[in-house]
Amino acid sequence: MSILTITSGLYSNAGETADKLSEKLSTKIITDAEILEKTHQTSDINLSTLQKVIESKPIAFNDFTHEKEKCLASIKKTISDYASSGDYIFHGILGHLIPNELSHVMRVLIITDKKTRTRNGIALHGLSEKEALKNIEQSDKIAALWTNSLFNQKAWDESLYDIVIPSDKLDSKDSVNLVLKHNKKLLSNKEDLIKKEISDFKLISTVDLVLSEIGQGLLAKIDAGNVTVTIDKKVMMLTRFQQKIMTAVQKIPGVESVETKIGKNYYKGTIIRNFEFETPLRILLVDDEKEFVQTLSERLKMRQFTSEIAYNGQEALDFTDQEDTEVMVLDLKMPGIDGFEVLKKIKQTKPNIEVIILTGHGTEKDKKTCMDLGAFAYLQKPADIDIITDTMKMAYEKIAARRNQAAH
Numbered sequence: 001m002s003i004l005t006i007t008s009g010l011y012s013n014a015g016e017t018a019d020k021l022s023e024k025l026s027t028k029i030i031t032d033a034e035i036l037e038k039t040h041q042t043s044d045i046n047l048s049t050l051q052k053v054i055e056s057k058p059i060a061f062n063d064f065t066h067e068k069e070k071c072l073a074s075i076k077k078t079i080s081d082y083a084s085s086g087d088y089i090f091h092g093i094l095g096h097l098i099p100n101e102l103s104h105v106m107r108v109l110i111i112t113d114k115k116t117r118t119r120n121g122i123a124l125h126g127l128s129e130k131e132a133l134k135n136i137e138q139s140d141k142i143a144a145l146w147t148n149s150l151f152n153q154k155a156w157d158e159s160l161y162d163i164v165i166p167s168d169k170l171d172s173k174d175s176v177n178l179v180l181k182h183n184k185k186l187l188s189n190k191e192d193l194i195k196k197e198i199s200d201f202k203l204i205s206t207v208d209l210v211l212s213e214i215g216q217g218l219l220a221k222i223d224a225g226n227v228t229v230t231i232d233k234k235v236m237m238l239t240r241f242q243q244k245i246m247t248a249v250q251k252i253p254g255v256e257s258v259e260t261k262i263g264k265n266y267y268k269g270t271i272i273r274n275f276e277f278e279t280p281l282r283i284l285l286v287d288d289e290k291e292f293v294q295t296l297s298e299r300l301k302m303r304q305f306t307s308e309i310a311y312n313g314q315e316a317l318d319f320t321d322q323e324d325t326e327v328m329v330l331d332l333k334m335p336g337i338d339g340f341e342v343l344k345k346i347k348q349t350k351p352n353i354e355v356i357i358l359t360g361h362g363t364e365k366d367k368k369t370c371m372d373l374g375a376f377a378y379l380q381k382p383a384d385i386d387i388i389t390d391t392m393k394m395a396y397e398k399i400a401a402r403r404n405q406a407a408h
Helices: 014-025 032-043 047-054 067-084 114-125 129-151 172-187 191-214 238-250 290-302 313-322 339-349 364-373 385-407
Strands: 003-008 028-031 088-091 105-111 163-166 218-223 226-231 257-262 283-286 307-310 327-330 354-359 377-380
Touching: 003 014, 014 028, 014 088, 014 172, 028 032, 032 047, 032 067, 047 067, 067 088, 067 191, 105 172, 114 129, 163 172, 191 218, 191 226, 191 238, 226 238, 238 257, 283 290, 283 313, 290 307, 290 385, 307 313, 313 327, 313 339, 327 339, 327 385, 339 354, 339 364, 354 364, 354 385, 364 377, 377 385
Parallel strands: 003 088, 003 105, 028 088, 105 163, 226 257, 283 307, 283 327, 327 354, 354 377
Antiparallel strands: 218 226
């Protein structure tokens, strides 16, 4: 039993080599697109969100939703399902999620220089030089961000691969022969060892999924069912947090034991807070005064409120169309679409978003207009940060009550 991962630079002609290897080994090729589609079907995560994660694009409110971690864990789970069901060739960048501990995996890089790849794009795909170069640079950027996020290394770093094939020097026939020669060594691995490694891979994928529900910065290792979770982030109430991890992981079938360790990025908070305290998870701050709203966002973060920022009314409307938002803190006087219009449109299209007006130029008439339009509260700048956060908590209580009512 063996698994190949083929990572390649765009227009490096890796497809022909992968196809011939598939034929020689009687092995199916699994592409990144297929992995994402299966993950979407089995985990009910939007394809667009999965794509954002592998392209290293920001996920709104991720500090509290942990959506990125859930996506990565779900993709890893999909790959582990494939890996446990037979021999495959994983062609793309997602093969990097297969742990190094799997000794029967061969990692292949097929690459050549950008000039050659540009010529290939022109000759084989009918592109202009500008189009080919643009596609290459975009693809390379995604690959670089991906490997940097996983390993803190460059996409084509030779240390990430068992074999590096320069496609401008080796044709597909020679490339296939080179891979097959090295692949014979993998086939000599003991079957019992491979079964253990695959079992650990499937189990650690499930552990990662469970940990993604708890938070970020949790790094899991496994050996024969014994799980070690490293807490590599700042947390409050460490003992309680450790217990939460252990309780959740111990429930997973196949886990023999769980222990936690402290990572280098952990530090003990000096301010005691209730870790489980519920605060609004998705806050959008809307204000054209950039310095003010950025400072407000930072001050909220210190109080464990996560927020995103829009600098004008149109940005706010576009954001709420694409991302779930629970509480909006909205300025009134902005160029273009002002706060009144934003409030009116939000209450027409997203009535469950609670809107807190925070303005420095309002009047009593403006306040009445906003409250009539459905604003949750009306605050005047400069408002004390405690008043703002208390108002957010009250807005969240209203949201929570509405959800509970709907559930019953």
